[in-house]
Amino acid sequence: MSNLNIIQDFIPVGRRNRPGRANPMLFITIHETGNTSRGSGARNHANYLKGNTAANLPVSWHYTTDDSVTYQHLPENEDGFHAADGGGNGNRQSIGIEMCVNTDGNFQRAIDRTAELTADICRRRNIPIENIRQHQQWSGKNCPQNIRAGRPHTWAVFIDKVRAHLGQAPATTNPPTPATTPQTAHTTPAAFNVGDIVQFTGGAVYVSSRAANPAHSRGRSSCRVTYITNGAPQPFHLVSTDGGGVHGWVAAGDVAAIGQAPATFKEYTARVQGGTTYRTGAGANFAAAGTIPAGGGVYTIVEEKNGFGRLKSGAGWLPLGAVTKI
Ligand SMILES: [Zn+2]
Numbered sequence: 087m088s089n090l091n092i093i094q095d096f097i098p099v100g101r102r103n104r105p106g107r108a109n110p111m112l113f114i115t116i117h118e119t120g121n122t123s124r125g126s127g128a129r130n131h132a133n134y135l136k137g138n139t140a141a142n143l144p145v146s147w148h149y150t151t152d153d154s155v156t157y158q159h160l161p162e163n164e165d166g167f168h169a170a171d172g173g174g175n176g177n178r179q180s181i182g183i184e185m186c187v188n189t190d191g192n193f194q195r196a197i198d199r200t201a202e203l204t205a206d207i208c209r210r211r212n213i214p215i216e217n218i219r220q221h222q223q224w225s226g227k228n229c230p231q232n233i234r235a236g237r238p239h240t241w242a243v244f245i246d247k248v249r250a251h252l253g254q255a256p257a258t259t260n261p262p263t264p265a266t267t268p269q270t271a272h273t274t275p276a277a278f279n280v281g282d283i284v285q286f287t288g289g290a291v292y293v294s295s296r297a298a299n300p301a302h303s304r305g306r307s308s309c310r311v312t313y314i315t316n317g318a319p320q321p322f323h324l325v326s327t328d329g330g331g332v333h334g335w336v337a338a339g340d341v342a343a344i345g346q347a348p349a350t351f352k353e354y355t356a357r358v359q360g361g362t363t364y365r366t367g368a369g370a371n372f373a374a375a376g377t378i379p380a381g382g383g384v385y386t387i388v389e390e391k392n393g394f395g396r397l398k399s400g401a402g403w404l405p406l407g408a409v410t411k412i
Contacts, residue, residue, distance in 0.1 A: 090203055092149070092156045095132040103135065103144035108375060109165045110400055112325075112333075113180035113217045114204055116244075117147065117168060118187050118230040126188040127152035135159045143167070147182030149203060153195035156203060162211070169224040176224030179400050181207055185230060194238050201244060205251030212293055212301055212334045214323055215249060216313055254294055277343065282311045283327060285342045291334040292320045304332045308344065308391070327389060327396070329367020329403075353388040353398065356409045364402035368394040375402035384412065 097104040119131060128150040134140055135147075147168035148160045160166050162181050169176025176182075183203065185196050204218060220241065221229035228234060233241050246256040278284055286309045290300035295318035307330025313323035320335035360382040365372040368391040378385075387395035387409065394403040 090156060090199075090206060091154070092158055092203075093128075093132075094158045095136075096161070097135050097141075097146055097159050101136075101144075102141045103146035103167055104160060105144075105165055105167075107165045107178065108401075109163050109181070110179050111162055111181055111211045111213065112400070113175065113219050114207055114213055115147075115169055115176055115180040115182045115219050115221055115224065116200065116204070116230050116233075117182060117184045117221045118232055119150070119184050120187065120229070120231060122187055122189050124188060124190040127186050127191055128155050128157040131184065131186070132157040132159060147184050149182070150184045150186060151196055151200045151203060152186035152188070153192040153199070156199065162207070169221060170227055171224040173399060174224060175400065176219070176221070180219065180224075181211070187232065193232065197233070197238075197244060198247065201247035202251050205248045208248065208252060209293055209301075212291070214313065214335070215245060215252075215254070215294065216323075218245065218248065252294060253298075254296060278311050278314070278322065278341065280311050280314055283344060284309055284311055284322075284324070285344045286324055286326075286330070286332050286336060287340050287342050289336065289340040291324075291332055291336055293334060295320050295323070295335045297335070301334060304330060306330070307332045327368075328391065329365075329369075329372050353386055354411050355384055355386050356395070356411050358382050358385050358404060358410075359408040362404060362408040364397060364404045365394070366402055368392045368396070368403045370405070372403070378404075378408075 131150040144167050146166040150157050165178050166182050167177055168182035171177055183200055185200050187193055221227055233244055286307045288306045290303050293301045295315035307326045308328040309324035309326050309332050311322055312325050315321050320337050322341050323335050324332050326332040358378050360378055360380040362378040363374045364376055366375045386398035388398045389396040393406050395406050395409055396403050
């Protein structure tokens with residue numbers, strides 16, 4: 087059934103292009119290698135990434151797909167250097183896939199294999215279709231170059247191929263939900279907007295707004311609304327803001343308003359003491375995610391909760407006692 091055919095050939099631990107920081111895996115970034123030389127398939131790129139040129143740049147990504155095989159160069163839960171956005175969300179929060187464009191390969195087959203791999207990652211990591219990005223969206227580079235030019239087909243067609251692997255209808259022909267039953271109050275998703283902080287009251291989390299079966303279930307959690315698909319069975323895409331592990335589509339009946347409107351919070355920059363431990367959630371009981379380097383630094387806080395401030399990079403939560411607004 088599956089044609090993923092993945093060979094793990096990791097860049098060795100400790101190399102400059104394997105920084106080893108935790109990747110929250112919120113996005114997938116699609117690239118083309120731009121390397122049309124004969125023989126420049128996935129295996130050649132695996133060897134390149136293990137060599138000194140790639141280490142010194144540094145450059146790295148998670149997968150290379152060609153027309154018959156896929157090489158994996160980094161564990162998905164580690165970050166890489168492929169989006170050219172420095173410490174931005176492309177490098178730090180996405181899984182990077184390079185498609186081979188070698189002239190002695192079959193590019194269409196490489197694209198189709200990439201779509202299947204992308205769908206597999208979406209399913210396993212609960213990444214919504216909307217978070218599949220082009221390299222161009224992070225740094226402006228014209229990549230993936232051929233797809234962006236509609237060769238052999240457009241980005242929208244690629245995304246529909248991913249949808250097909252996930253059992254979803256193509257976006258262009260997505261039928262409206264038939265109005266066979268009257269709308270009841272709890273299925274009317276008009277109460278919230280993208281960006282609102284809401285209470286997920288606990289229950290099933292789905293990989294798409296129209297998926298028939300839940301991916302898993304999660305407990306009560308404070309969440310941000312990141313997408314809304316009106317009329318879908320699971321109209322809200324939520325991401326936990328309290329480390330509760332919600333990241334997916336949920337039914338309207340499992341979403342409730344919370345008392346205040348934290349959307350009015352303004353992000354700010356702050357000096358943070360060196361040696362401060364930041365955590366995976368807003369509380370001292372959450373696991374340590376890392377430590378601010380000696381000497382401290384200046385960081386951006388985008389949310390406050392329970393005496394902790396969330397780092398804009400997505401790296402974790404800092405105790406506000408170690409934070410001085412500037
Ligand atoms: Zn690229």
